[in-house]
């Protein structure tokens with residue numbers, strides 16, 4: 001193992017220690033609530049809101065009078081020992097009405113925010129993640145809702161259904177739901193194309209799991225802030241309607257009390273003070289709480305998954321992974337009459353529609369195959385179509401990409417059948433993460449920063465292999481050891497930012513082989529790594545491929561990597577496959593001028609390729625010359 005990996009492991013070790021001791025610059029392992037309570041803003045808002053909530057709940061017990069009990073012999077009275085906040089113009093006790101008003105105010109704010117979230121959040125998640133027609137229709141509905149004059153709609157509803165606070169708040173919740181929709185959709189769009197979302201898809205997670213795990217965690221904090229703000233607005237709107245005399249006169253609410261105080265402002269100005277103070281404290285408390293929770297959540301995400309891990313180790317249900325694997329494999333039957341290879345790409349064409357209606361081909365008439373236990377290198381300069389070919393096999397082409405010809409078979413089954421214009425996601429979702437896995441180019445961008453490495457390894461295994469979390473944890477630790485990570489326990493607990501690029505790539509390799517795939521597609525797996533780590537990662541890849549008898553497609557622009565690692569090589573230029581053969585053939589006798597140029601640029605001024613010296617029983621190749 002290289003020094004760099006050692007030092008990376010050491011630095012991760014030291015981080016782990018620091019995390020435990022809570023030193024600055026490290027992840028502080030505390031609960032969201034603890035973080036909230038460390039924040040003066042959090043404490044102040046919690047004290048205010050909890051006090052108001054407790055008082056509202058206990059109103060029937062602690063209020064000295066019924067909300068509408070009127071003592072007409074004591075109107076507009078100043079505070080005394082019986083009526084501690086005085087009475088209104090009908091002789092009703094202000095303190096009692098304030099308490100009952102708190103109940104109604106808080107519940108109506110909750111109802112309004114709940115309705116808005118129930119409509120706006122799922123719609124925003126679906127529109128942001130899937131886009132397409134649903135997004136177009138949602139945008140249309142949202143535009144209509146936003147163009148409605150809210151106050152007039154509320155007045156109309158009040159006229160139609162009577163002065164019910166609940167109906168007004170449901171209507172207001174619907175009117176305000178576009179704010180949740182837009183917030184959620186924008187947040188989802190910002191992460192939808194992140195590599196770690198693609199990686200999650202490749203690891204076999206369903207869309208629902210990806211939305212719940214990777215996408216929802218991004219929108220959660222803004223939603224909480226928004227909810228605090230919207231609850232405050234709901235209180236203000238509800239009180240405003242009641243202040244205008246449009247509320248239910250039989251109910252004691254802060255808006256009605258405000259109106260009552262306003263009418264008597266010259267006689268008893270203090271009547272205006274109490275409901276105004278209650279509203280200001282509640283709305284201010286909500287805003288402060290929203291901000292404090294947002295701050296706490298930024299680290300709280302990590303806590304949640306520690307708890308999940310603790311539950312995982314307590315989980316005793318186990319399933320035999322070998323059986324799970326066997327049952328998975330039995331699903332894939334070989335189509336009769338097809339020449340059998342692990343992957344067979346036949347005359348594949350991929351294109352993108354252009355503004356003038358034409359389709360620009362970026363992969364054109366490409367054919368090759370890969371079998372178990374062999375490594376095929378796809379080599380070519382930047383833009384030659386290597387990644388587009390690999391993404392066609394993985395089903396990760398962008399939405400606007402079109403299959404313009406040919407077919408792809410995996411283990412005899414078509415994932416792209418002749419005549420298809422898109423990769424069948426339905427067929428591929430049964431294979432991705434289970435039988436086909438992916439090692440990406442940029443290790444850091446392919447790990448979700450919000451989840452620990454262990455969590456990201458365990459989740460696909462539980463799902464795909466059907467094993468318990470405890471067993472998946474054991475397997476993940478073994479895999480981390482297998483890929484040369486010195487302290488697997490610590491790496492398992494670490495977040496992606498706590499490990500080096502080389503370690504992150506090892507983690508992704510561990511993830512790629514975790515569900516015992518038949519095919520691994522590695523897209524420039526060493527490009528983003530320090531040169532000192534590249535050789536280690538390639539060695540690891542070769543060792544695992546031989547031990548597990550996996551088929552590998554290695555996308556690279558580097559003939560040196562091909563020479564060191566691959567059995568066969570396909571050379572691509574401008575979307576076309578110009579030459580294909582065994583590595584020895586191509587390196588010894590390149591027929592195409594393009595291949596000769598590529599080889600020449602690699603060899604020019606370089607020392608002889610010592611890695612090509614053959615060793616009996618080894619996978620290394622003979623010298624070029």
Ligand SMILES: Nc1ncnc2c1ncn2[C@@H]1O[C@H](COP(=O)(O)OP(=O)(O)OP(=O)(O)O)[C@@H](O)[C@H]1O
Nearest residue numbers: 352362380381382383384385386387388389398557
């Ligand atoms: N979403 C897209 N829309 C239109 N053209 C695209 C899109 N993605 C890729 N292309 C084009 O497809 C061609 C092949 O790209 P591809 O990513 O496969 O190249 P590559 O050989 O993998 O290069 P690199 O080594 O730089 O990744 C390029 O000309 C590129 O501009």
